[in-house]
Amino acid sequence: MTALTHLSIAAALDALEKKEFSARELTQAHIEAMESRRELNAYIIETPDIALSQADNSDKRRAKGDKAGLLEGIPLAIKDLFCTDNVQTTAASNILKGFIPPYESTVTRKLFDDGAVMLGKANLDQFAMGSSNTTSAFGNVINPWRGDDGRDLVPGGSSGGSAAAVAARIAMGATATDTGGSIRQPAAFCGLAGIKPTYGRCSRWGVIAFASSLDHPGPIARTVEDCALMLRSMSGHDPMDSTSAQRDVPDFAAALTGDLRGLKIGIPKEYRLDGIPAEIDTVWEQGIAWLKDAGAEIVDITLPHTKHALPTYYIIAPAEASSNLARYDGVRYGHRSAEASTLSEMYSKTRAEGFGEEVKRRIMIGTYVLSAGYYDAYYIKAQKVRRLILNDFTAAYEKCDAILTPTAPSAAFPIGENEDDPLKMYLNDVFTVTANLAGVPAMSVPAGLDARGLPLGLQILGRAWDEETVFKVAGVIERSAKFETLPQMLRKAA
Amino acid sequence: MAYLTQGETGEWETVIGMEIHAQITANSKLFSGASTLFGAEPNTQVSIVDAAMPGMLPVLNAYCVEQAVRTGLGLNAKINHTSVFERKNYFYPDLPQGYQISQFLHPIVGEGRIEIDLEGGKVKEIGITRLHLEQDAGKSVHDLHPSKSFVDLNRSGCALMEIVSEPDINSPEEAVAYLSKLRMILRYLGTCDGNMEEGSMRADVNISVRKPGDGLGTRAEIKNVNSLKAVQQAIDYEVARQIEIIEGGGKIVQETRLWDPNKGVTRSMRSKEEAHDYRYFPDPDLLPLHIQADWIAGIKETLPELPDQKKHRFIGEYGLSPYDAGVLIAERNRAAFFEAVAKGRDPKLAANWVINELLGILNKNATALDDSPISAAQLGALIDLIADNTISGKIAKDVFPLMYETGKDAGQIVEEKGLKQVTDTGAIEAVIDSIIAANPDNVAAYRGGKDKLFGFFVGQVMKETQGKANPAAVNDLLKKKLDA
Numbered sequence: 001m002t003a004l005t006h007l008s009i010a011a012a013l014d015a016l017e018k019k020e021f022s023a024r025e026l027t028q029a030h031i032e033a034m035e036s037r038r039e040l041n042a043y044i045i046e047t048p049d050i051a052l053s054q055a056d057n058s059d060k061r062r063a064k065g066d067k068a069g070l071l072e073g074i075p076l077a078i079k080d081l082f083c084t085d086n087v088q089t090t091a092a093s094n095i096l097k098g099f100i101p102p103y104e105s106t107v108t109r110k111l112f113d114d115g116a117v118m119l120g121k122a123n124l125d126q127f128a129m130g131s132s133n134t135t136s137a138f139g140n141v142i143n144p145w146r147g148d149d150g151r152d153l154v155p156g157g158s159s160g161g162s163a164a165a166v167a168a169r170i171a172m173g174a175t176a177t178d179t180g181g182s183i184r185q186p187a188a189f190c191g192l193a194g195i196k197p198t199y200g201r202c203s204r205w206g207v208i209a210f211a212s213s214l215d216h217p218g219p220i221a222r223t224v225e226d227c228a229l230m231l232r233s234m235s236g237h238d239p240m241d242s243t244s245a246q247r248d249v250p251d252f253a254a255a256l257t258g259d260l261r262g263l264k265i266g267i268p269k270e271y272r273l274d275g276i277p278a279e280i281d282t283v284w285e286q287g288i289a290w291l292k293d294a295g296a297e298i299v300d301i302t303l304p305h306t307k308h309a310l311p312t313y314y315i316i317a318p319a320e321a322s323s324n325l326a327r328y329d330g331v332r333y334g335h336r337s338a339e340a341s342t343l344s345e346m347y348s349k350t351r352a353e354g355f356g357e358e359v360k361r362r363i364m365i366g367t368y369v370l371s372a373g374y375y376d377a378y379y380i381k382a383q384k385v386r387r388l389i390l391n392d393f394t395a396a397y398e399k400c401d402a403i404l405t406p407t408a409p410s411a412a413f414p415i416g417e418n419e420d421d422p423l424k425m426y427l428n429d430v431f432t433v434t435a436n437l438a439g440v441p442a443m444s445v446p447a448g449l450d451a452r453g454l455p456l457g458l459q460i461l462g463r464a465w466d467e468e469t470v471f472k473v474a475g476v477i478e479r480s481a482k483f484e485t486l487p488q489m490l491r492k493a494a
Numbered sequence: 495m496a497y498l499t500q501g502e503t504g505e506w507e508t509v510i511g512m513e514i515h516a517q518i519t520a521n522s523k524l525f526s527g528a529s530t531l532f533g534a535e536p537n538t539q540v541s542i543v544d545a546a547m548p549g550m551l552p553v554l555n556a557y558c559v560e561q562a563v564r565t566g567l568g569l570n571a572k573i574n575h576t577s578v579f580e581r582k583n584y585f586y587p588d589l590p591q592g593y594q595i596s597q598f599l600h601p602i603v604g605e606g607r608i609e610i611d612l613e614g615g616k617v618k619e620i621g622i623t624r625l626h627l628e629q630d631a632g633k634s635v636h637d638l639h640p641s642k643s644f645v646d647l648n649r650s651g652c653a654l655m656e657i658v659s660e661p662d663i664n665s666p667e668e669a670v671a672y673l674s675k676l677r678m679i680l681r682y683l684g685t686c687d688g689n690m691e692e693g694s695m696r697a698d699v700n701i702s703v704r705k706p707g708d709g710l711g712t713r714a715e716i717k718n719v720n721s722l723k724a725v726q727q728a729i730d731y732e733v734a735r736q737i738e739i740i741e742g743g744g745k746i747v748q749e750t751r752l753w754d755p756n757k758g759v760t761r762s763m764r765s766k767e768e769a770h771d772y773r774y775f776p777d778p779d780l781l782p783l784h785i786q787a788d789w790i791a792g793i794k795e796t797l798p799e800l801p802d803q804k805k806h807r808f809i810g811e812y813g814l815s816p817y818d819a820g821v822l823i824a825e826r827n828r829a830a831f832f833e834a835v836a837k838g839r840d841p842k843l844a845a846n847w848v849i850n851e852l853l854g855i856l857n858k859n860a861t862a863l864d865d866s867p868i869s870a871a872q873l874g875a876l877i878d879l880i881a882d883n884t885i886s887g888k889i890a891k892d893v894f895p896l897m898y899e900t901g902k903d904a905g906q907i908v909e910e911k912g913l914k915q916v917t918d919t920g921a922i923e924a925v926i927d928s929i930i931a932a933n934p935d936n937v938a939a940y941r942g943g944k945d946k947l948f949g950f951f952v953g954q955v956m957k958e959t960q961g962k963a964n965p966a967a968v969n970d971l972l973k974k975k976l977d978a
Contacts, residue, residue: 083549096548103542105549206549212778241551242780320778323581326592327546331645343643347585370583370773379775 004029005169009074009226010253012172016062016073023062023073027055027117030075034119034170037489040142042155042165044080045088046120051075054117061115069115070233077171079162080121081128082108082217083206087118091208092126092136095328095335095354105206106238107175107217114233119171123161126356127325128182128210131428133160134415135358143190143412144168144487147452153412156186156428162220163190167487173221173230177207179214180313181408181432184444187220188407188457191446191483193227193474194220198464199439200245202231203238211320212243214313214436224445224474228252231467247465255468256475261295265473266400270306271431273409279450280406287404287447287458290480291473299400303392306434308385313433314426315369315382321359322366328354361422390438397463402473405431407444407457431459441467445474446483455483497665498706501737506703508733509710510663511623514676516655516686517630517694518561524629524653525552525595532692536646544651546590551779554579558653559783561685562602562627563793565655568683568800569622571606573790579627579780583773587645588632596656598774601626602783608679609802610671615816620672621660630654649693655686661700661710666729670722673697678801682826690721701729702746703736711736712746716760718753728753732760804829812841821849827863828853834870839877847873851891855898867901868894876904889913889961917964919971922955925963926975929954940976951976 004026007015012026031048058073083089083101090096104112112118126135132154133141143155144167155164162174163186176183178196187194195218202217209215219230232252238244267288272281288298330336330350337349355363369378396403409430418425435442441464444457458477462470498505523530526543543550566573578600581593603625609617632650636643657676663669677688677695688695697719702711714736719728736746750769751760776782799807801823808819808829822832822845831852836844852873856866876893879885885893885908896907908914916922929951930937940947955968 083547089548091548099548101547101549103547204549205551208548209779240553242553243778319775323583323593323773323775326583326585327548327590329585329587329592331587332545332590333547343587367773370775372771372773375773375775 003169005033005172007172008223009071009172009221009229010223012074013068013072013229017068019062023055023058023117024052026073027051027075027119030119030170030172033168037144037168037170040144040164040168040170041139042123042141042161042168042170043077043120044090044092044123044136044138044161047087047118050087051117051119054112058115058117069113070229071111072115073117074115074172075117075119076111077120077122077162077165077174078108078118079124079159079175079177081124081177081208082175083208084108084118084121087121089121089208090138091128092124092138093355093359094137095351096208097137097335099334101206103206106203106240107207107234110236111175111230111233116233119165122159122165122171122174125158125160125182125358127208127321127359128158128177128179128215129321129358129362130157131181131185131425132413132415132418133157133164133186134419135356137356140415142415144489145190145412145454146488147412147414147454149452151414153454154189154415154417156189156408156412158182159186159194159220163187163192163194166190166192166220166222169490173219173226175234176218176220177210178216178218178432178436179210179317180429180436183216183218183220184432184442184457184459185408185428187444188446188455189412191455191485191487192220192222193224193443193445193478194218195227195231195443195467195470195474196435196441197231197235197467198245198441200243201247201441201465201467202234203236203241203244205238205240205244209320209324211317212324213320214317216436224443224471224478225253225256227443228256228471250468252467252471255472257472258476258479259295260291260473260476263296263402263469263473264299264400265291265296266299266301266396266403268301268303268306268396268403268405270303271405273430276406276409277450279411280409280456283448283456283458284404284406287477290477291404293480294476296473301396301399301403303389303396303434305385305388305392309389309434309437310426310430312382312385312389313429313437314365315378316386316437318362318366319369319379320366322363322370325355325359325363330354358422386437389434393434393438393440393461401463401466402469403461404473405459405461407431407459411450411452411454411456435461440464441470443470443474445477445481447477447481448483449485453485455485497667499703499733499737502741505706506733506737507706508664508729509661509702509704509713510669510729511661511700512659512663512669512672513698513700514657514673515696515698516565516657516680516688518558518653518655519684519686520555520558520561520653522555522557523651524555524558524627526651528651530652532694534648536644536648539648540650544590544647546592552595552777554780554783555653558627559602559785560793561653562625562655563785563790564683564797565657565680565685566603566606566625567790567794567797568679568685569603569606569608569625569657571622571625572604573785574600574602574604575785575787576600577602577626577783579777579783580774581777584770586631586634587643588634588647588650590632590647590650594629594631595777595780596628597626600782608672608675610668610675611820612667612671618662618668620662620668623658623660625655625657628654628656666726669699669725669729673722673725675801678824682798682800693720696720697725699725699728699732701732701736703733703740711740712748714746714748714760715750716753717750717763721755724753724755727755727758728760731758735760798826812836812845814841814845818845818849821853825863831863831870835874835877837874839874839881843877843880844874847877851894855895867899868897872897872903879904879908883915883917883964884908885913885915886961886965889915913962915964916959916962917967919967922959922963922967922971923975925955925958926951926968926971929958930975937976948972948976
C-alpha cells in the first residue's frame with residue numbers, strides 16, 4: 001500500500017472519512033517517519049505527545065459523528081515563527097531559546113480548531129531572515145532533494161524546515177510565512193506548492209514579526225488542492241490584527257476547475273533577467289504553453305518598476321525589523337546576558353549573544369535607513385517606490401487576470417553557497433518580493449526538473465483577494481507538469 | 495503690563511511653551527484591553543500586548559479616540575479626519591516594545607486655543623499647537639534594592655494625550671493659569687481626571703528668555719514639573735539661571751533638564767547632541783486612522799457647557815461678579831451645586847452662601863463638595879427661611895454650622911432651638927419700652943443729638959430677644975419710640 005505519509009491531505013481526509021485508517025495511525029506513521037529523517041533537521045522540536053493526543057481527539061470526534069473539521073486529523077508542521085500555547089517558540093533564534101508562549105497564534109488556533117494535528121515546530125531562517133535556512137540558531141536544514149553531484153542542498157528559506165518536512169513526507173502540510181518569498185522559494189526548491197495569500201487574508205496575531213507590512217502567513221503542501229484546503233482554514237478576519245481584512249473566505253478548492261477559457265495570463269517582460277539559467281526560461285515557456293492549451297489567452301504586460309523592487313524591499317523590511325525586534329531586550333523573557341553589569345551592557349550583550357549575524361545585519365541596515373538625515377533618502381523614497389510597484393500591478397491587472405513568472409532565479413543550491421555575499425543571497429528574492437510589496441496573492445507550483453534533477457517552480461500572481469484565480473491557474477500547471485518525482489531519499493526508501 | 499525680570503543688564507522677557515501629558519479617562523488601555531486601574535499591585539494590569547510578547551499586535555481603543563476628539567473640541571481645535579500612529583523608537587526597561595506608539599507628523603487634533611484667567615479679571619488667549627494620542631510607558635523603580643531595578647508595567651500602554659501649547663505664555667503666573675485652566679477643561683469634559691499627584695497629568699515646560707523686542711532665545715525643556723507649585727518654582731529658577739548665564743557672557747544650551755522638587759533646582763538630563771534619534775516611522779501594525787465628520791459632530795453634541803461659557807452665563811444670567819463666577823465654575827459639580835441652590839432664589843445670596851459659608855466650612859474640614867453633609871436643597875431651604883423672614887441672616891449663620899454637624903434641615907434646627915424670628919410688634923414694643931425705661935441717661939443723650947446711640951438700643955433689643963427680633967421691625971419701632 002502507499003505509505004500513509006505519501007498521501008495528499010485531500011486523499012487522507014477522504015480515507016479518514018471512510019475510516020480506512022485513524023488519525024492516530026496517520027499521525028503515528030508521520031512520527032515514525034520524522035524519527036527516521038532527523039538528519040534533515042527540519043524540526044526544531046518534535047511534539048509527538050501533543051500530536052497523538054490531538055489525533056485521538058480527532059478520532060473521538062469522528063467516532064461521535066461530529067461534523068469533521070476542514071483538516072480533521074491531518075498532521076502538520078508548524079513553522080517555529082507561530083506562537084504555540086505552552087510549546088517552545090523560538091523564531092530559530094537563541095534570543096528566544098526556551099521561550100514558551102502562554103498563547104496560541106490565530107492561524108494555528110484556527111487550524112487546530114479545524115482538527116489539524118501538530119507534529120512539531122519547523123526550523124526556519126532566524127526571525128525568517130534568509131533564503132537558505134542557514135541562519136537558524138538550531139542548525140541548517142537539508143533539502144531532501146539532492147543534485148546529481150550528491151552534495152547537500154539548501155531547502156530555501158525562510159520556511160526551509162516547513163518545506164523540507166513536507167517534501168520528506170514527515171508532514172502532510174506546513175504553516176509558513178512569506179515576507180519576501182519565504183513560502184514560494186522554499187516550495188520551489190523542494191518541489192512543493194505554496195501560496196502567499198493577499199495581505200490581510202491570514203491574521204498575523206501570534207506570528208513573531210519580521211516586517212509587519214510584508215509578513216504573510218500561508219501554507220506549504222504537496223498539491224495545489226492541499227494548499228487550498230489549508231488556506232481556507234488559516235484565513236479569516238481577526239479583530240486582534242488591525243491589518244486583517246473583513247472578507248469572506250471562499251472555498252478555494254472549488255476554484256480548481258482546470259478550465260482557463262476566458263482568462264488572460266500576463267507575461268511581464270521585466271522578469272526576463274540576464275544571467276538566469278536557460279532552464280528557468282525553458283520551464284517558463286513550457287508553463288505558458290500549458291496555460292494556452294487550457295484555454296487561457298497569453299498577453300505581454302509590463303511591470304516597469306520591477307528592477308527597483310529588491311532594493312525597496314531591503315530598505316522597508318529591515319526598517320520594520322529593526323523596530324519589531326527591539327522588544328528582545330532581555331528584560332521580560334528570552335535570553336539575558338549573564339555578563340552584563342549595567343543597563344547598557346545588558347542590552348548590548350544580550351542582543352549580541354542572542355541574535356545571529358544576518359539578524360544583526362538587518363537591524364543595522366534598518367536602524368540606518370530610519371535615522372535622522374537618512375530617513376527621507378531611504379525609507380520615504382522606498383515607500384514611494386512601493387506605491388509605484390503597486391500601481392504597476394493595478395495597471396497590469398487591467399490587461400490580464402493573473403501573471404505567470406518563474407519563482408526563483410535558480411534551483412536549490414548547495415549549502416554554503418552564496419554565504420560569503422549577502423547581496424547575492426538577497427537576489428533569490430528577485431521574483432518574489434514584488435508580491436509582498438504590493439500585497440497581492442502569489443503561489444509557487446512545481447513545474448519540472450532541471451538537468452540535475454532538481455525541482456523548478458513557476459509563480460502565479462493574482463489580483464488582491466482573487467486567490468481563486470491563482471489556484472485555478474496553479475492547478476492547471478500542476479496537472480500539466482505531472483510532477484510526481486520523489487526526492488532521492490524517498491525513492492531509495494520506496 | 496508685561497511680566498519682566500530685572501537682570502544686571504536690563505529687563506528680560508520670558509517665553510514659555512508647555513507640553514502636557516494627560517492620561518485619558520478610560521477603563522482600558524490605548525491598544526489593549528487591559529485595565530487602567532491606578533494603584534493596583536505591580537504588574538497586575540498588564541496584558542500580553544502591553545508586555546510586548548512576541549507576535550502581539552496593537553488594536554486601537556475607539557473610546558480613547560473619542561476622548562481625544564472630545565478634548566480637541568473642548569480646546570476649540572481642528573479635528574484631523576486622518577491621523578497616523580508612528581513608532582518612537584528607544585530602549586528603556588519600562589518600554590516593553592522598544593518603541594512608543596505615538597503620533598508625529600499627523601496628530602489627531604490640530605490648532606486650537608483656550609482663554610486663561612489672570613489677576614484682576616484679565617483674560618489672555620493661549621494657542622494650542624496640537625494634541626496627539628500616545629501610549630504611556632511603565633514605571634522603573636530604582637530604590638527597592640541596592641543593585642537591582644524593578645519594572646512595573648501597570649501604566650504601560652495607558653492612553654495619553656500630549657497637548658502642546660504655542661509659546662504664548664510669558665510668566666510663571668500665566669503658566670500656572672494655563673495648566674489650571676487646561677485641567678479644568680479636561681475635568682469638565684471628563685477626558686482626564688487631572689490628578690497630578692497620581693501622575694495622570696504631567697507637564698514639560700519649555701523656557702527661554704530674551705530682551706524685549708528680540709527674537710526667541712534658546713530654550714531648555716524642563717521635565718518632571720508635576721504640580722502647580724512646581725511650575726511656578728521651576729520657571730522662577732530657570733529664568734534666573736538663564737539670565738545669569740547670558741549676562742555672565744555664556745550661552746544657553748538647548749537641552750532637556752529635570753526639575754528636582756526637593757532641591758528646588760533644574761539639572762541637565764541630556765543636551766541636543768545626546769538627544770535620542772527616535773527614528774519615527776508609521777506603525778505598520780496600524781492603519782491610518784480615518785474619522786468621519788458625522789462621528790465628530792455626534793461627539794460635539796454631547797459636549798458639556800465648558801468653563802468659560804458657564805462663567806459668562808453666570809455673570810450675565812445671575813449678575814454675579816467675574817470673581818464669584820470664576821470661583822463657582824472652577825469645578826463642574828460646584829457650578830451645578832450653585833445652580834441648584836440659586837434656582838428660584840436670589841442668585842447673589844445663593845453665591846455668597848455657597849462660596850463664603852459652604853466652601854469655607856468644607857475647606858476647613860478638608861471635605862469634598864460631593865461629600866458635603868449639607869445638600870443643595872438644604873442650603874436652599876435655609877436661604878428660603880431668610881427670605882421669608884423666619885430667621886435673620888445672622889441667625890442663619892448660627893444655624894448653618896449646626897446643619898453641617900448634624901445633617902439636619904434648617905427648619906428643624908430653627909424649630910428645635912426656638913430660633914424663629916419675632917415679628918410680633920407688640921412683643922418687640924414691650925421689650926423696647928422696658929429698655930427705654932431702664933436707660934434714661936442714654937435716651938436723654940440720644941434725644942440730645944447723639945445719633946450714634948441708636949445702635950446701642952438696637953443691640954440691647956437684640957440681646958433681650960436673643961437675636962430673634964426682626965431687625966427691620968426693631969429699627970422702625972425704636973425710631974418711632976425714641977423720636978417721639
